[in-house]
Amino acid sequence: MLDMAWIREHADEVARGAARKRIPFDVGALLELDAEHRKLIRVREDAKAEQNALGKQVSSVTGEARETVLAKLKTVKERVQKRTEALKPLKAKIDELLLEVPNPPDEDAPDGDSEEDSVEVKRHGELPTFDFEMRDHLELLHGLDMIDVERAGRLAGSRSYILMGDGVLLEQAVIRLGLDLIRRRGYVPLSVPVIVKEWALRGTAYFPGAEEQTYKFANPTVDDEDMWLAGTSEVSVTAFHAGEILDHADLPLKYAGLSPCFRREAGTYGKDTRGIYRVHQFNKVEQVIIDVADDAKSLAHHAEIVANAEALLQALELPYRITATATGDIGRAATFKYDLEAWMPSREAYGETHTASRFRDFQARRLNLRYRAADGKVRHCHTLNNTVVATPRVLIPLLEVHQQPDGSVRVPEALRPYLDGRDLLGG
RNA sequence: GGAGAGGUGGCCGAGCGGUCGAAGGCGCGUGCUUGGAAAGCACGUGUACGGUUCACGCCGUACCGCAGGUUCGAAUCCUGUCCUCUCCGCCA
Numbered sequence A: 001m002l003d004m005a006w007i008r009e010h011a012d013e014v015a016r017g018a019a020r021k022r023i024p025f026d027v028g029a030l031l032e033l034d035a036e037h038r039k040l041i042r043v044r045e046d047a048k049a050e051q052n053a054l055g056k057q058v059s060s061v062t063g064e065a066r067e068t069v070l071a072k073l074k075t076v077k078e079r080v081q082k083r084t085e086a087l088k089p090l091k092a093k094i095d096e097l098l099l100e101v102p103n104p105p106d107e108d109a110p111d112g113d114s115e116e117d118s119v120e121v122k123r124h125g126e127l128p129t130f131d132f133e134m135r136d137h138l139e140l141l142h143g144l145d146m147i148d149v150e151r152a153g154r155l156a157g158s159r160s161y162i163l164m165g166d167g168v169l170l171e172q173a174v175i176r177l178g179l180d181l182i183r184r185r186g187y188v189p190l191s192v193p194v195i196v197k198e199w200a201l202r203g204t205a206y207f208p209g210a211e212e213q214t215y216k217f218a219n220p221t222v223d224d225e226d227m228w229l230a231g232t233s234e235v236s237v238t239a240f241h242a243g244e245i246l247d248h249a250d251l252p253l254k255y256a257g258l259s260p261c262f263r264r265e266a267g268t269y270g271k272d273t274r275g276i277y278r279v280h281q282f283n284k285v286e287q288v289i290i291d292v293a294d295d296a297k298s299l300a301h302h303a304e305i306v307a308n309a310e311a312l313l314q315a316l317e318l319p320y321r322i323t324a325t326a327t328g329d330i331g332r333a334a335t336f337k338y339d340l341e342a343w344m345p346s347r348e349a350y351g352e353t354h355t356a357s358r359f360r361d362f363q364a365r366r367l368n369l370r371y372r373a374a375d376g377k378v379r380h381c382h383t384l385n386n387t388v389v390a391t392p393r394v395l396i397p398l399l400e401v402h403q404q405p406d407g408s409v410r411v412p413e414a415l416r417p418y419l420d421g422r423d424l425l426g427g
Numbered sequence B: 001g002g003a004g005a006g007g008u009g010g011c012c013g014a015g016c017g018g019u020c021g022a023a024g025g026c027g028c029g030u031g032c033u034u035g036g037a038a039a040g041c042a043c044g045u046g047u048a049c050g051g052u053u054c055a056c057g058c059c060g061u062a063c064c065g066c067a068g069g070u071u072c073g074a075a076u077c078c079u080g081u082c083c084u085c086u087c088c089g090c091c092a
Helices: A004-009 A011-020 A027-060 A063-098 A137-143 A150-156 A166-184 A198-203 A234-239 A295-315 A362-367 A395-401 A413-418
Strands: A119-124 A188-191 A215-218 A226-229 A245-247 A253-262 A281-291 A320-324 A336-344 A349-358 A370-372 A378-380 A382-391
Touching: A004 A011, A004 A027, A011 A027, A027 A063, A119 A295, A137 A395, A166 A188, A166 A253, A166 A281, A166 A295, A166 A382, A166 A395, A166 A413, A198 A226, A198 A234, A198 A362, A234 A253, A234 A281, A234 A362, A234 A382, A281 A295, A295 A320, A295 A336, A295 A349, A295 A382, A320 A349, A336 A395, A349 A395, A362 A382
Parallel strands: A188 A253, A245 A370
Antiparallel strands: A119 A320, A215 A226, A253 A281, A281 A382, A320 A336, A336 A349, A349 A382, A370 A378
């Protein structure tokens, strides 16, 4: 969310930002509503002032004079009420629109309509070549008795999977590697709820917009409140301090959220159906930074969370590239996004394993997440987040890149401590 | 699941229908004092929005968990709701 006052003074910037993001938004309509709203507030406050002044007279006046004042008050009160009522729908409409104003992208975010327009900014590692018949990750998982997709489908439908045996151990190893890596870099691990209230999703700017991608169910204890299954622990972690006023001395806060993630993947029928690239339930370690409203610091943090993700991919010995997401693909909330994509041999392409976003104060405003600055002023924080590691998707490059001619898989050194020291799965 | 208590400013804590944006204390700021500090003393010290002023300011509106209601008038009364705490029960 952007500040209404800021929008008033930067209407052109907001309009241009929306256009660059390919998100239709009528700034003019919002400004008109805002002007009307402000005018009405003035008028109502004047009436209210009159009411308060008369009200004070009541206690000091008796007899006929008192009756006169009371009669006058009645008409003033009616006027106040009328104006108060008129204010409500106006305010509601403005609030609704405010949730939809796109955060203008940073100047250096590459212009473009979609994923195809993203710009590669870095490439790391040698692509593997195979002098034998390459297997894709699903073949490898089956060969190693690490997965059962058929029974999972019967149990839970498409885009489900059951990891077994070494598959479970490998997933846990990868998660734990990510957790240890990020924790050693000063991030505090948080194991957070994935069943969340709607405000947390609105606050992190998933709503309005992602309702169809999010599982919803009735709250077992409160009749009229639906609960939602968060698609990422970013929701809980970023909303962790919602409504609070943090002390600048305690910032930045760096957290590592650990949780399962749930996504409906509605509207993706037929897309990425083979294997475990796109699934309804997965596990993830997520990095989140909350700091003061300082663009220079945010930029530094953004570089840091990208570097953290790179360290993870390097620990897994995976070739990867980094792309700057095109404006049309960034979405409403972030001002800039980097994707980290690991090489996935079976796809003959890099596939997204991490998304690093920065938001300025866009999320913090919605979450009412603030801090008291050194000068005593209260301001909204800046927030950022990125994946540390998400499974099972990361298993795709991991298994495929490190596969051996006999269908076994070499374990990267960094993972061995988490796998009883083994250097090979299968074989 | 049952019974009770409570949510007030940066913090503690009074207020229980008008004179309350809110006593008192702590903390913080400024000054006096001092060689310097501590102590002591004096004064000051919430936020947002709008109006006005060259400016210091001044004026208006709103905020005492949140949302409604009663009333000429609510921190104070009523209803709902969220949260916290205590006791009993149940479960792990």
